Amino acid sequence: MNIVVCVKQVPDTATERKLRSDDNTLDRDAADGVVNELDEYAVEEALKLKEAHGGEVTVLTMGPGKATETIRKALAMGADKAVHLSDDALHGSDALSTSYAMAQALNKVGFDLVVLGSESTDARTGVLAAMLAERLGVAQLTLANKVDVDGTSITIQRITDYGYDRVEATLPAVVSVVEKINEPRYPSFKGIMAAKKKPVETLAIGDASIDPSQVGLAAAWSEVVDFAAAPPRAAGTIVKDEGDGGAKAAEFLASKKFI
Amino acid sequence: MTVDRLLPDQDAKDLIDLTREIADKELARRVDEHERAETYPDGLFATLGGAGLLGLPYPEELGGGGQPYEVYLQVIEELAMRWAAVAVATSVHTLACFPVHAYGTPEQRERWLPDMLAGRLIGGYSLSEPQAGSDAGALTCKAERVETGYRITGNKAWITHGGIADFYALFARTGEGSRGVSCFLAPGTAEGLSFGRPEEKMGLHAVPTTSAHWDGAVLAGDRLIGEEGQGLQIAFSALDSGRLGIAACATGLAQAALDEAVAYAKERQTFGKRIIDHQGLGFLLADMAAGVDSARATYLDAARRRDAGLPYGRQASVAKLVATDAAMKVTTDAVQVFGGYGYTREFRVERYMREAKIMQIFEGTNQIQRLVISRHLAK
Numbered sequence: 240m241n242i243v244v245c246v247k248q249v250p251d252t253a254t255e256r257k258l259r260s261d262d263n264t265l266d267r268d269a270a271d272g273v274v275n276e277l278d279e280y281a282v283e284e285a286l287k288l289k290e291a292h293g294g295e296v297t298v299l300t301m302g303p304g305k306a307t308e309t310i311r312k313a314l315a316m317g318a319d320k321a322v323h324l325s326d327d328a329l330h331g332s333d334a335l336s337t338s339y340a341m342a343q344a345l346n347k348v349g350f351d352l353v354v355l356g357s358e359s360t361d362a363r364t365g366v367l368a369a370m371l372a373e374r375l376g377v378a379q380l381t382l383a384n385k386v387d388v389d390g391t392s393i394t395i396q397r398i399t400d401y402g403y404d405r406v407e408a409t410l411p412a413v414v415s416v417v418e419k420i421n422e423p424r425y426p427s428f429k430g431i432m433a434a435k436k437k438p439v440e441t442l443a444i445g446d447a448s449i450d451p452s453q454v455g456l457a458a459a460w461s462e463v464v465d466f467a468a469a470p471p472r473a474a475g476t477i478v479k480d481e482g483d484g485g486a487k488a489a490e491f492l493a494s495k496k497f498i
Numbered sequence: 499m500t501v502d503r504l505l506p507d508q509d510a511k512d513l514i515d516l517t518r519e520i521a522d523k524e525l526a527r528r529v530d531e532h533e534r535a536e537t538y539p540d541g542l543f544a545t546l547g548g549a550g551l552l553g554l555p556y557p558e559e560l561g562g563g564g565q566p567y568e569v570y571l572q573v574i575e576e577l578a579m580r581w582a583a584v585a586v587a588t589s590v591h592t593l594a595c596f597p598v599h600a601y602g603t604p605e606q607r608e609r610w611l612p613d614m615l616a617g618r619l620i621g622g623y624s625l626s627e628p629q630a631g632s633d634a635g636a637l638t639c640k641a642e643r644v645e646t647g648y649r650i651t652g653n654k655a656w657i658t659h660g661g662i663a664d665f666y667a668l669f670a671r672t673g674e675g676s677r678g679v680s681c682f683l684a685p686g687t688a689e690g691l692s693f694g695r696p697e698e699k700m701g702l703h704a705v706p707t708t709s710a711h712w713d714g715a716v717l718a719g720d721r722l723i724g725e726e727g728q729g730l731q732i733a734f735s736a737l738d739s740g741r742l743g744i745a746a747c748a749t750g751l752a753q754a755a756l757d758e759a760v761a762y763a764k765e766r767q768t769f770g771k772r773i774i775d776h777q778g779l780g781f782l783l784a785d786m787a788a789g790v791d792s793a794r795a796t797y798l799d800a801a802r803r804r805d806a807g808l809p810y811g812r813q814a815s816v817a818k819l820v821a822t823d824a825a826m827k828v829t830t831d832a833v834q835v836f837g838g839y840g841y842t843r844e845f846r847v848e849r850y851m852r853e854a855k856i857m858q859i860f861e862g863t864n865q866i867q868r869l870v871i872s873r874h875l876a877k
Contacts (some may be wrong), residue, residue, distance in 0.1 A: 425520055428550035428563050433511045 240294035240388065240410075244285040244318065245341060245355040245367075246278040248302050248309040252360050259413045262456060263463035265361060266329050267303060277356025279316075280416050283409060283423040284315045284386055292388055292389060295319045297348060301329060301341055307439065314434035315426035321439040322348050328444050331456025334362070338370030340454050343447045345375060352393065357382050359416040368415035378408030379420045384419040499580075499757045503572055504840035510569045513554075517576045520549055525580035532704040533583070533849060536622045538662065539704055542584065542590075547617015551577075556599055561612040567739070567801035575794070577756075578750025580583055582853045583702040585750060589743030590658040590712040594621030594667040596736040597681050601724035610683060614665070622663035623740070624684070624710060625733050626656045632866050634669075635730060637691075639712060641670035641680055647719040648672070648682065650690075650712040656860070660708030661686075667736070669729045672711075679729030689714030701852035738811050740861050741818040742804070745797035748818075748825035748857040752790045755825075755832035755850040759783060763835055779835060787830045793821035812874040819867040822857035828856040 250270035257266040274282075285296045298313040298321040301308050310321040324344045332340060345353060353375075358365035360384055367392045372379030381384075383395035384403075393412050397404045398419065426434070452458060478487045492498045500518075505511050524545055532539050553641055554570040556562025563570070570592075578585035595614045598606055611621045630636040650670055657666065668684040684691070694709035725730050745848030760783055763774035773779045800813035829850040833840035840847045859863045 282870050423546065425549045426516060427548060428516060428554075431516060432509060 240288065240292050241297070241349060241351045242285045242288060242294060242299045243345060243350040243353050244278070244281050244301050244313065245276040245353065245358050245359065245371075246298055246300050246309055246313050247356075247361075248272040248300065248306040249275045249359050249361040252276075256361070258463065258466050258478045262331060263466060264456065268303065272305055272308060274312050275356055275359045275361075276365075276448040277358060277360075277416065277418060277432045278313075279356075279423040280318050280418055280420055282313045282318060283421045284414075284416055285352075286424070287421065288352070288354075288386065288388060294351075295361045297350075299341070299344060299348060300324065301337065301344070303330075310427065310439055311431075311434050314437045314439075315430040316424055317430060322422060322436055323439055323441045324444075324447060325441055326444040326449075328451045328455050331459060333459035333461045334364045334366050334370065335460050336454040336458050338374055340366055340444070340449050341367070341448070342371055342374035344442060345371070345448045347442070347447045352388070352410060353377075353413040354386075355413070355415050357417050368413050375411070375413065378412040379415075380406050380408055380412055381415045382417050384413050385414070386414055386420070397483075499760070499841050501575075501753060501808070505569065505572070506566070507659055510572075513563070513569060514572060514576060516549060517551065517573045520545065520551070521576055521580045525577065525584055529584075529704070530846070533581075533701075534703075534843070536703040538706065539584070539620060539742045543587070543617060543620050546584075546588065546869060547620075550616075552588065552617035552620075553595065553611075553615025555592065555738060556595060556611070556615050560607060561615040566805040567742060568798060568805055571797060571801050573741055574743055574746040575750035575753070576746040576758045581704070582751050582850075583705040585747045586702060586744070587659050587705045589740065589747060590623050591621045591663075591741060593736055594623045594663075594665070595739040597667050597732050598683055599721045600735065601681070601728065601732050602683075603776060604685070604814040606720065606723065610665075619664040620662070621658060621735075622657050622659040622666045622686075624654045624657050624666040624668045626654065628653055628655045628709070631656070632863055634733060635679070637669060637671060637679065639668075639670040641665045641672045641682065641717075643672070644716060646716055647721065648680075648717050650682075650684070650688075650715050650717060652692070652712050654710040654712070654800075656697075657693075657708055657710055660696070660706055660710060662706060666710070667723075669733050672726045672729075672873070676730055677727045679733070680718065680726045681723040681729040682717055683723055684715075684717055685719065688715040688717065700855060701849060702856060738814045739804070740869065741814045741867070742797055744857060744861045745800075745814075745817040745821035748821040748854065749790065749793040751769060751850055751853055751857070752786075752793060752821075752825040752828040753846055755829040755854075756783070756786045758845070758850075759786065759832040759835040759845050773835070782831055782835065788829050789824035789828045793817075793824040796820045812871055815862070815867040815870040815874075818862065818866050822854070822864060825854040825857050826851075 251273045257269040259266045289296050296318040298318045301324040318329055368381050369379050380395040382397045383396050385396035389395045391410045393405045445475040537560045550563055555561035558564040574585050574589055626636045641648040641650050664686050666684045668682045669679055671678050672680040690713045696706035696708050696848045736794040762773055797817040800810050800817045803810040832847040833851050836847050840843055
């Protein structure tokens with residue numbers, strides 16, 4: 240089975256994240272880049288599927304040159320090879336144009352199954368899996384917390400408020416995963432060393448037949464018009480409990496219309 | 499605080515990054531709970547082994563990491579910064595692999611080392627006895643030759659990972675005198691081997707230390723490592739390396755105490771300013787930093803000598819002495835920086851101070867280190 244895992248480099252959520260003042264896009268130099276956490280679960284699931292069914296795991300990422308660090312991490316975990324879609328023309332792409340560019344790259348690379356995290360910690364749109372499936376004309380199986388493949392049929396389990404849905408489809412398909420699906424492995428030291436020798440193919444937009452007029456900031460359907468830092472938190476109210484603490488807490492909650 | 503390390507190459511930097519990631523996620527998050535409840539962290543050593551951290555200074559052909567001591571010890575130090583007991587057990591495991599690697603036959607190495615170095619088999623080191631600690635030559639545990647191998651009878655003491663480890667580097671007497679001790683690779687499940695109740699220790703609570711009772715257990719002949727009578731030579735050559743491991747543990751522990759103390763001293767205000775800005779406290783912290791840095795420099799010097807194939811026994815003893823005394827002083831001073839809070843179990847520095855004490859005692863007391871150093875001087 241030819242599995243492609245889409246991974247994204249995101250700014251570390253533990254550090255302060257900023258937007259750029261010149262074009263209102265993410266300032267990727269302001270914070271350390273790390274693998275989007277849910278994508279690590281996607282890599283783990285892809286590796287498990289490969290271990291169970293054979294085949295190959297290819298990592299696909301779209302991002303600037305720095306994103307190679309993220310590719311190395313996925314390769315160190317055990318993926319076989321990587322494709323890095325990187326082109327200045329892609330800067331500022333929104334979810335729609337990202338899905339277009341990624342779909343073009345996926346068509347070039349070829350796949351039986353595409354696995355990705357259900358959302359990223361930076362943009363948090365959570366729509367890429369659905370958009371990719373639509374563009375690729377294949378089944379979408381989103382928010383999976385369990386994946387089973389049997390021949391060419393694939394079944395996922397999706398947790399819902401009332402229990403879970405079982406969703407079945409025929410390969411090829413796109414699956415997005417949630418964090419309950421597995422426990423991502425750590426890379427091993429040997430894996431890190433081996434990753435340095437694994438092939439990474441870099442694609443510019445022309446290599447993936449991506450129309451430059453459909454990507455980048457200019458082609459984006461959504462636009463960040465303005466942004467501001469979150470206001471500092473106002474000082475809290477300290478209530479001294481003199482036997483009436485419960486009543487005072489209730490009064491406070493009522494004043495905020497919580498109760 | 500992240501220690502700015504001088505490392506030989508990119509591979510070593512990647513290894514330290516991996517160690518930090520695992521140590522932050524698996525050690526730092528679990529340490530308080532396990533040290534307080536005195537419970538063993540199930541599965542943790544399997545994780546460390548899976549990541550390749552349990553066989554770092556051994557050859558890659560046998561499943562090790564092929565790393566010089568200079569790098570391996572800094573990994574131990576990073577572990578110790580989060581969890582001293584785990585770092586100590588990792589150092590002991592690495593030490594327990596030493597006899598088979600250095601003195602085993604090619605068959606013995608191929609049979610056991612890959613599983614040991616991958617951490618699928620966890621090792622303990624069993625040299626001490628109730629009446630034979632510093633004076634290891636006084637050990638009395640017997641290994642009698644029988645038709646199928648060696649029958650082991652006697653008592654061993656102070657075994658890190660006792661009762662949990664899968665194998666023990668065991669030293670027992672096959673004859674008289676200092677040339678009458680032999681080394682064995684004993685399985686933890688040997689029939690006739692039982693373990694005492696875990697010792698009630700001052701610190702390092704999460705990994706048990708036990709005695710072992712050998713009641714005529716028979717070890718197959720191929721469990722003898724090296725020649726009969728070569729045991730003490732093996733034990734002492736292993737200990738030079740083991741002392742460096744403990745020096746690295748002590749340095750990591752001291753670094754952790756310094757980090758906690760500095761963070762607190764920047765936050766805590768008295769007389770209208772941060773306590774770090776009072777010269778009395780600032781100088782105390784400066785001395786602590788000097789203690790940590792000199793501990794690190796000293797063990798790294800010994801490690802680099804070892805890596806270069808130079809004699810390093812004296813330097814290993816100096817490193818163990820300097821680093822563990824520094825850890826005791828730095829952790830004690832960290833409690834001082836915290837004042838009354840430092841004396842409570844709310845804060846980690848209290849635990850650090852308890853953990854530092856054993857470092858001056860095990861793998862050769864600091865008095866034994868001075869003996870080794872002074873004998874080198876008298877040569």
